[in-house]
Amino acid sequence: xxxxxxxxxxxxxxxxxxxVDPEIGVSLSWKTLKxxxxxxxxxxxxAIYLIIFNYVPIWGWVMAFQNYHPALPFxxxxxxxxxxxxxxxxxxxxxxxLRNTIAMSFINLVLGTVTAIGLALLxxxxxxxxxxxxxxxxxxxxHFLSWVIAxxxxxxxxxxxxxxxxxxxxxxxLIKDPIMWLSEGKYFWGIVGASxxxxxxxxxxxxxxxxxxxxxxxxxxxxxxxxxxxxxxMRYVTLPGIKATFVILLIMNIGHILDAGFELxxxxxxxxxIDYSQTIDIFVIKYGISMGNYSLxxxxxxxxxxxxxxxxxMANYTAKRLGEERLI
Amino acid sequence: xxxxxxxxxxxxxxxxxALTLALTGCGSGSNNTNxxxxxxxxxxxxxxxxxxxxxxxxNAPVTFSVFMNGPGQxxxxxxxxxxxxKDETGITxxxxxxxxxxxxxxGVMIAGGDYPDIMSGDDKLINAKAYIPLEDLxxxxxxxxxxxxxxxxxxxxxxxxxxIYVLPSYGVYQGKIxxxxxxxxxxxxxxxxxxxxxxxTPKTLDEYFDIIAKYKEKHPDVIGFESLNFDWRVFPLQNAxxxxxxxxxxxxxxxxxxxxxxFADKDISKTYYKKLNEINAQGLMDKEAFVQNYDQxxxxxxxGKVVGMxxxxxxxxxGEKSLISQGKLEDTYIGFPLLYxxxxxxxxxxxxxxxxxxxxxxxxxxxxxxxIKFWDxxxxxxxxxxxxxxxxxxxxxxxxxxxxxxxxxxxANADQTSWQVANKISGMFGYMPKIQGTYSDGNAAxxxxxxxxxxxxxxxxDQKILKAYNKKSWSEFFKEPKENNIYFPAYSIVLKDGxxxxxxxxxxxxxxxxxxxxxxxASPAEFDSVWQDYVDxxxxxxxxxxxxxxxxxxxxxxxxWSVK
Numbered sequence: 001x002x003x004x005x006x007x008x009x010x011x012x013x014x015x016x017x018x019x020v021d022p023e024i025g026v027s028l029s030w031k032t033l034k035x036x037x038x039x040x041x042x043x044x045x046x047a048i049y050l051i052i053f054n055y056v057p058i059w060g061w062v063m064a065f066q067n068y069h070p071a072l073p074f075x076x077x078x079x080x081x082x083x084x085x086x087x088x089x090x091x092x093x094x095x096x097x098l099r100n101t102i103a104m105s106f107i108n109l110v111l112g113t114v115t116a117i118g119l120a121l122l123x124x125x126x127x128x129x130x131x132x133x134x135x136x137x138x139x140x141x142x143h144f145l146s147w148v149i150a151x152x153x154x155x156x157x158x159x160x161x162x163x164x165x166x167x168x169x170x171x172x173x174l175i176k177d178p179i180m181w182l183s184e185g186k187y188f189w190g191i192v193g194a195s196x197x198x199x200x201x202x203x204x205x206x207x208x209x210x211x212x213x214x215x216x217x218x219x220x221x222x223x224x225x226x227x228x229x230x231x232x233x234m235r236y237v238t239l240p241g242i243k244a245t246f247v248i249l250l251i252m253n254i255g256h257i258l259d260a261g262f263e264l265x266x267x268x269x270x271x272x273x274i275d276y277s278q279t280i281d282i283f284v285i286k287y288g289i290s291m292g293n294y295s296l297x298x299x300x301x302x303x304x305x306x307x308x309x310x311x312x313x314m315a316n317y318t319a320k321r322l323g324e325e326r327l328i
Numbered sequence: 329x330x331x332x333x334x335x336x337x338x339x340x341x342x343x344x345x346a347l348t349l350a351l352t353g354c355g356s357g358s359n360n361t362n363x364x365x366x367x368x369x370x371x372x373x374x375x376x377x378x379x380x381x382x383x384x385x386x387n388a389p390v391t392f393s394v395f396m397n398g399p400g401q402x403x404x405x406x407x408x409x410x411x412x413x414k415d416e417t418g419i420t421x422x423x424x425x426x427x428x429x430x431x432x433x434x435g436v437m438i439a440g441g442d443y444p445d446i447m448s449g450d451d452k453l454i455n456a457k458a459y460i461p462l463e464d465l466x467x468x469x470x471x472x473x474x475x476x477x478x479x480x481x482x483x484x485x486x487x488x489x490x491x492i493y494v495l496p497s498y499g500v501y502q503g504k505i506x507x508x509x510x511x512x513x514x515x516x517x518x519x520x521x522x523x524x525x526x527x528x529t530p531k532t533l534d535e536y537f538d539i540i541a542k543y544k545e546k547h548p549d550v551i552g553f554e555s556l557n558f559d560w561r562v563f564p565l566q567n568a569x570x571x572x573x574x575x576x577x578x579x580x581x582x583x584x585x586x587x588x589x590x591f592a593d594k595d596i597s598k599t600y601y602k603k604l605n606e607i608n609a610q611g612l613m614d615k616e617a618f619v620q621n622y623d624q625x626x627x628x629x630x631x632g633k634v635v636g637m638x639x640x641x642x643x644x645x646x647g648e649k650s651l652i653s654q655g656k657l658e659d660t661y662i663g664f665p666l667l668y669x670x671x672x673x674x675x676x677x678x679x680x681x682x683x684x685x686x687x688x689x690x691x692x693x694x695x696x697x698x699x700i701k702f703w704d705x706x707x708x709x710x711x712x713x714x715x716x717x718x719x720x721x722x723x724x725x726x727x728x729x730x731x732x733x734x735x736x737x738x739x740a741n742a743d744q745t746s747w748q749v750a751n752k753i754s755g756m757f758g759y760m761p762k763i764q765g766t767y768s769d770g771n772a773a774x775x776x777x778x779x780x781x782x783x784x785x786x787x788x789x790d791q792k793i794l795k796a797y798n799k800k801s802w803s804e805f806f807k808e809p810k811e812n813n814i815y816f817p818a819y820s821i822v823l824k825d826g827x828x829x830x831x832x833x834x835x836x837x838x839x840x841x842x843x844x845x846x847x848x849x850a851s852p853a854e855f856d857s858v859w860q861d862y863v864d865x866x867x868x869x870x871x872x873x874x875x876x877x878x879x880x881x882x883x884x885x886x887x888x889w890s891v892k
Binding site: 070155180183267270286290292 | 452621
């Protein structure tokens, strides 16, 4: 488009009396649509993509209200109303897996965030570039391992014959006999939390480090002039500087509170720890998919989605009331 | 004015969205069902009436896609047997072995209605009506198959609607049953242990664990008794009581006088797990047995440190294979049929017809008649010899009295994976209808079951051990199998997806994997209270629904399967 045409359009927009809705920004009207037609055209493929892959599948939700049978046409499916949901919430196992899911998710969320911010703060204070890079690379490499491999490493480290954890604890004389970590339910959540930290801490740190670099250096200088120590600078400059990032990430992660994970728990869990290791996703596989009960699996999926949406909105609302950054 | 424009735009957008949703949603839904229904109808029809083209032109080149529900190795492109098949029938196969998780793969196939021409049998696919019925096709075009399956014709019909969807690959015998290697359940001991102890033959649990205890005393480094409690491979932990009490492998139930009941909560179980609890206290049980996964289990077997275990042979065979390839034959195992006093042995069984384990033809298959005619040709003795033994003069020899044997070189070849993929089609053949037992000329169906050939193929060490026990094969450590009960095995009785029976079975399994390790690892004083807790929990389940369904299945089988 030539500059002249652009100029003309800009002028036209400027001269037109526009009413700006404070909520939406620019109000939706045929005229704005026409003016922004290039933008509109560009977003059409995205919209189609979203409709096909994110909205059309919602149609499958009707399964949750049926006794779904794969081969039958839609008209012949048996409708059962809320029976699948009733089964879910009256089943002891489901309530147990719900507890496990929330507990492990919560542990992961807290531990993950705290360690990531902690590591970012510490890394930020390191002045030797080379050392900083090495630490960062080492800490985020496990992120690229698949959970299958990672779970193998975890299981081997926790093994009673020559697992590194037991060896270290015994050498330090903290324990007399090797502990069978994977045989006791009470250790399981801790193991999952620690494994997650080991695998993801470096990756989580990256975004906080990025946020820290965007803090205005003059703030640090001003703090120095006022006589702030290193710790005080971290406390009063760096931490408030990354608060916005923290809140946004927190809101997003709260939406995933019912996704405590599947692979790690599935691969590390066993009969002895089943009361603590089974998550919603494992429950869905076991009692839904592998029993051919797709309806139950869908019902559990809907439950997860609804809870997630509610949580995200709640977190977002709270952030807004507290005057913080928010997602939506 | 402005407001209304805005609103109309929004309304239009919302309308378009809703319409799109409705159209795509309904559209795809009804399309799927239509194609599914039509394809089924059409193919079933073409199955009934011969397609003229297919009947007339039997050797025209054609490619069939085949899905197999287990992992396997692709044959080489110039595979000898596939080439023979192509020359004789014009058929090539596009073989797909399972990669990854079966349930997930099946789920995707069923959801999309996207089936290959030939599929290995699966209850889930049968429930989804993914196969065409085969009985009319067989009556019309496949006299050899009809003869082959004649004796079990009623058994191979699907229980729910009486159609034959899958042609069983194993369990249809003719002639004599020779089975030198033993793949079933047993209490296993390492050969070097037996050698050192002077070739004992343990008959009871006490004798068995006595051998292990004595051996471990001298070699404290070994693992006395191993078990596995992982994923679906939980039977090493669960199944021993039924065998100890003289029952064949019926799964989670024992059947006496055609009446099935679970045995998890019975005394035959308590006795066994109490014994395991005792040996655990003695330090004979592997401490990690119940927290390890299958790979760790195999690794332990492959390390040669495990003295004994209760398991099905095929379940730990990969570990044993690794021992063999390391040349540590003395670390491999011999199975023993232990019994409680007063019970009669029934470890070995005549492999039941593997209903739903074999090949079926999918509703999307191009030319069902051609496929059924192909299988019919393959079940003839000449082809079976080619498929199982190989090519005469190349892969096996015939001596003066007509019995088949292999030269040492041919045996060495047959053991090599690289040779197998070029000269055998073991992967696909595993799922095809096959002759087991002996051919009409008296030779065993394949080299592995020819008695003399088997003994000759053993390494000197194994021959020495067998001679010490005065036996010719590993299966001779077990009694000849009794005639199967008509309903055998009860574990193959189909539980309806999502039924209370299935739910009870699944919950019972959950209780077992949780409480049995607990009971075994408890201190001997606590065993009884843990056991009581476990039994109480079992009795809270709807076990009756499960037992009723199994008993119903047994009665149905007795009624329908009996051959007049």
